[in-house]
Amino acid sequence: MKQPTPIYQITLNGKDLTSKISPRLNHLSLDESRSDEADTLMLTLDDADGKLALPKRGEVVRVAFGWSDTGLVEKGSFTINEIEHAGSPDMLTIQARSASMTKGLGERKEKSWHGETIGAIVRKIAGTHGLKPAIADALAKIVIAHIDQTHESDMSFLTRLAKRYDAVMNVKDTHLLFVPIGHGTSVSGKAIGPVELTRKDGDRHRYHVSERENYAGVRAYYHATGRAKRKSVVVGGEDEHNMKVLPETYPTEAEARAAATAELNRTKRSQATMTYNLALGRPDLYPEVPVYLNGFKPEIDAQSWLVKKVRHEIDGNAGYTCDLELETRDDPTSERHRSRFRKGGQ
Numbered sequence: 474m475k476q477p478t479p480i481y482q483i484t485l486n487g488k489d490l491t492s493k494i495s496p497r498l499n500h501l502s503l504d505e506s507r508s509d510e511a512d513t514l515m516l517t518l519d520d521a522d523g524k525l526a527l528p529k530r531g532e533v534v535r536v537a538f539g540w541s542d543t544g545l546v547e548k549g550s551f552t553i554n555e556i557e558h559a560g561s562p563d564m565l566t567i568q569a570r571s572a573s574m575t576k577g578l579g580e581r582k583e584k585s586w587h588g589e590t591i592g593a594i595v596r597k598i599a600g601t602h603g604l605k606p607a608i609a610d611a612l613a614k615i616v617i618a619h620i621d622q623t624h625e626s627d628m629s630f631l632t633r634l635a636k637r638y639d640a641v642m643n644v645k646d647t648h649l650l651f652v653p654i655g656h657g658t659s660v661s662g663k664a665i666g667p668v669e670l671t672r673k674d675g676d677r678h679r680y681h682v683s684e685r686e687n688y689a690g691v692r693a694y695y696h697a698t699g700r701a702k703r704k705s706v707v708v709g710g711e712d713e714h715n716m717k718v719l720p721e722t723y724p725t726e727a728e729a730r731a732a733a734t735a736e737l738n739r740t741k742r743s744q745a746t747m748t749y750n751l752a753l754g755r756p757d758l759y760p761e762v763p764v765y766l767n768g769f770k771p772e773i774d775a776q777s778w779l780v781k782k783v784r785h786e787i788d789g790n791a792g793y794t795c796d797l798e799l800e801t802r803d804d805p806t807s808e809r810h811r812s813r814f815r816k817g818g819q
Contacts, residue, residue, distance in 0.1 A: 477542040482536070482545055485528060494516075499789045501786070503784070517565070518565045520560075527565070533552055534553060578628040590616050592608050594634070598631060602627070607648045631651070640652060641761065665761060668765070673768065675751050676752045677750040682744060688709070691734075691740075692706070693730065695724065696723075697726070705729070706729050747799040749799065750795070751796075753794070754786070758780055761780060763777065764799060
């Protein structure tokens with residue numbers, strides 16, 4: 474049986490350069506992250522004959538890759554921000570970041586937000602930078618009594634706001650994304666189906682359990698209306714032992730409770746982590762995809778997982794692989810899904 478081969482398509486400013494790049498490709502990698510880091514594309518090309526023209530910073534690269542038997546998967550557009558030519562042998566290395574991660578998003582500014590919903594804040598910032606907002610309804614309706622953006626970029630401000638509500642904030646190919654972690658929907662609003670991975674799919678893994686942040690609960694402080702003295706809310710353990718205390722004082726009880734809940738959720742997810750190298754890359758994997766594992770230790774298989782970060786790598790000679798960073802997630806359908814998974818004979 475003929476083995477499938479990795480395939481890819483690379484365009485520069487709308488022009489397909491795949492056939493010209495293919496005999497020169499030494500290495501291609503794409504890092505996709507859930508956090509405020511930009512997705513980063515790296516290309517290393519052989520220029521031993523000196524015939525490669527240097528691209529310009531600011532030019533836009535689009536990339537898609539996959540397998541010959543299943544076709545290409547679009548991975549978005551990226552703006553070239555770094556170029557390096559070195560030798561010998563002569564090599565051209567190109568780095569490009571998410572195309573919509575504009576300079577304006579990183580510029581610091583002074584602004585105060587009063588009585589605005591998260592939806593209104595995200596839509597205004599998205600409009601300023603020519604992005605399409607993609608906001609979960611549950612977050613869009615939340616009212617922020619007051620929050621200051623002091624000498625802080627829009628990217629940094631939205632990242633801080635997202636952390637307060639345990640949300641994903643990122644820019645993905647012209648969209649400004651603001652949804653709860655593990656929300657289960659893509660930028661376009663479609664449900665993200667779970668992926669099953671077995672021990673046979675990979676060749677390296679590392680499962681790690683840590684008690685470093687094993688808090689029973691989280692306390693957050695807020696200013697009660699008309700009172701100078703602070704009050705607090707506790708989410709999780711009520712016995713006052715092994716509590717994490719948030720340093721910020723919030724303007725309302727609701728915002729304090731949301732922040733405490735978000736922090737408790739984050740610490741729970743970080744208790745167990747898993748890195749997994751797939752021998753055959755999966756272009757359909759990206760941050761926030763739910764994952765079930767099978768064929769490892771029972772404790773590992775029993776967990777429900779979420780992709781936190783993925784690196785896709787295509788080597789000029791060795792093929793296409795993926796490195797995954799996974800974290801645990803709450804999943805009430807886990808047992809039902811695993812039962813169906815086992816019946817499938819995998």
